[in-house]
Amino acid sequence: MPPTSPGSLLHERPRRSFVAASLATTWWTLWRSADFSDSSWWDGIPASQTCLQGEKSFQAVCRCLNYAHGWVPDGIRQQEGSQLCFPQPFGSRNADASDAAPPREADPEDVPSGHNRSYGAVKSRSAWEIRGEPWDLFVEAGVSAGRQLFALVFILVQVLGPHSHENVMNCDPVRCGWYLSIFCEYTKAYVRCFPLLAMAVSLMVATRMVLNHRIYYQLLKHDLLISFDKSNHASEDPLFRLLLWCFANAFPHFIINIWLAHREAFHLVKLGDLASSAQKLMAANVLHDAHQVAVFYFVPAIVFLLFLFSSYDTEALLLPLSKFFEDDFEASRTALKRVRFMRESDVAARVQKGLQLKGGDGATVVDAFQELADAAATDAPAVVARTSRLQRADKQGREEARLRVTWTMWPARLLLDPRLSDKDTVIFRCLWHAFLAVIGLLMLVVFYCLSCQVLKDFGDVWSGQLPDLAGILVELGHFGIAAYLCLMLFRHSLVNEALR
Incomplete structure (x- = not known):
């Protein structure tokens, strides 16, 4: 073999380096x-x-x-x-x-929820997973409560504002008699307290919406599906019934006011001649006054009640099945086969009893949901229905005695558990406390308005207007109910650690 000269080595090394660099560049391009x-x-x-x-x-x-x-x-x-x-x-x-x-x-929190498929460098989330994020949940609840509060604020301005005397009746015993004056003050208190109590109930339902939606999506991300009880409907809630009672008691106040203001016109009404009677009522501005009452009070109140009624139906506002399959049909179908079912009553009973959380202070929602799955989950909804049918009779009497809105605050004990330290739960807790701060300010407005009205009526009674005692009793009752709701809300939210 002929000896290699130093000059040839100098030419060979750059050639080898160039080839190696070309191969490396090609491989890198293919790799990227x-x-x-x-x-x-x-x-x-x-x-x-x-x-x-x-x-x-x-x-x-x-x-x-x-x-x-x-x-x-x-x-x-x-x-x-x-x-x-x-x-x-x-x-x-x-x-x-x-x-x-x-x-x-x-990390269990890094694993994409529900779908255990292969992922690349960027982890994608489906649309339904985004709906369960804390920020989206609070925005949704805020929009729902905002529509209701807008209608209530419109009523409050009319019945508690500087021109409220033009919209409510003057319950002077000289004008309407002693007994009618007492009934007038009684109904006037309901006119003023209905929007204030409705505001407190609306905020309670908004917090319930956040908690129920959060627990639903979190369980679904971990292959668990919860079935909410039908008793969560508005017709089964004592608070919604109480609002209907207040609204019904406010209605006679405006009837009496219109009747006393146009008493002479009503005496001219003849049932056999409706056309001429209507003309006489229009000439006396009776229909105009009735129209004003409907615009400033009854229409906003009915709109509020409809919005509130629709917000009670938790499952109607949750993820449609078509959305679950929207992003990846095959992966979603595979994930759905792994889903296990739970009833709300069974899960709530387990949460109220207290979770052990094997991880202690460093536990995550994965540990909590695993414990719930072991205690309350089943593979078939039919099994859930059969096993819970026997327990339902024993729980029915106890559950009917509870306020449904406060009882359905049970997800707070799980979602706000201070032992859960995963990032998503910490973010939810921070946003929840900010949400509570806003609710607390609104509740202060409710208590301030009720307190001012009670003090004003006490002053009227002190000056000799005894019929105002009927209004004071109604206002104190509304104050107590609002205070109870506020206490239950903050008890479930802020003293969660002491309750365990």
């Missing part, structure tokens, strides 16, 4: 353009070409092959990608698989 999240990309490459057991430099590639066929958190891909998922020079120390750090176990 390949979609490793698609398992079909690897299925078309023979194992002999992908994992060469004799070459250490390909061990990193083999490891990335294993990653492509299973889910790997984004943090591991970014942390280990530069060391394990890119080709290293031959003989490099980092290319030795024995020197590479083993991957950490996947």
Whole structure:
């Protein structure tokens, strides 16, 4: 073999470097353009070409092959990608698989919920998962409560504002008599207290909506489906019935006011001649006054009640089944096969009893839901119906005695548990406390208005207007109910740790 001159070596080394650089650039381009999240990309490459057991430099590639066929958190891909998922020079120390750090176990919170399919470098979330995010839930509840509060504020301005004397009746005993004056003050108190109590109930229902929607989506992300009790309907709620009672007692006040203001016109009404009677009532502005009452009080009140009634139906506002299959039909169908079913009454009883949470102060929602699944979940809804039918009779008497809105605050004990330390739960707790601060300010407005009205009526009684005592009793009753609702709300939310 002829000796190699130093000059030829000088020409050969740049050539080898150029070839090596070209190969490295080509390999890097192919690597960056390949979609490793698609398992079909690897299925078309023979194992002999992908994992060469004799070459250490390909061990990193083999490891990335294993990653492509299973889910790997984004943090591991970014942390280990530069060391394990890119080709290293031959003989490099980092290319030795024995020197590479083993991957950490996947955090349960990093695993995409419901679907355990292969993911690439960017983790995507489905549309229904986004609906269960804390911010979206609070915005949804705020919009729902805002529509109701807008109607109530419109009423409050009319019955408690500076021109309220033009819209409510003057209950002077000289004008309407002693007994009618007492009834007038009684109904006037309902006219003023109805929007204030309705505001407190509306805020309670908004918090209930946030909690129920949050627990539903969190359970669904962990392959659990909860069935809410039908008794959560508005017709079964004592608070909604109480609002209807207040509204019904406010109605006679305006009837009496219109009748006393146009007493002479009503005496001219003849049932046999409705056309002429209507003309006489129109001439006396009776219909005009009735129209004003309907516009400033009854129409906003009915709109509020309709909005409130619709917000009670929790399941109607949740995820439609078509949305669940919208993003990935096959993966969603596979996830749906793993779903286990639970009844709200069973889950609530387990939560009220208290969860053990094996992880202690470092527990996550995964630990909590696993404990719930072991205690209350089943594979078939029919089994849930049969097993709970016997328990329903025993619980019926106790549940009917409770206020449904406060009883359905049970998700707060789970979602706000201070032992849960995962990031998503901490964010929800922070937003919940901010939400409570807003609710607290609105409740202060309710208590301020009620207190001012009670003090004003006490002053009237002190000056000799005894019929105002009927109004004071009604106002104190509304004050007590609003205080009870506020106490129950903050008790379930802020002293969660003491209740355990």
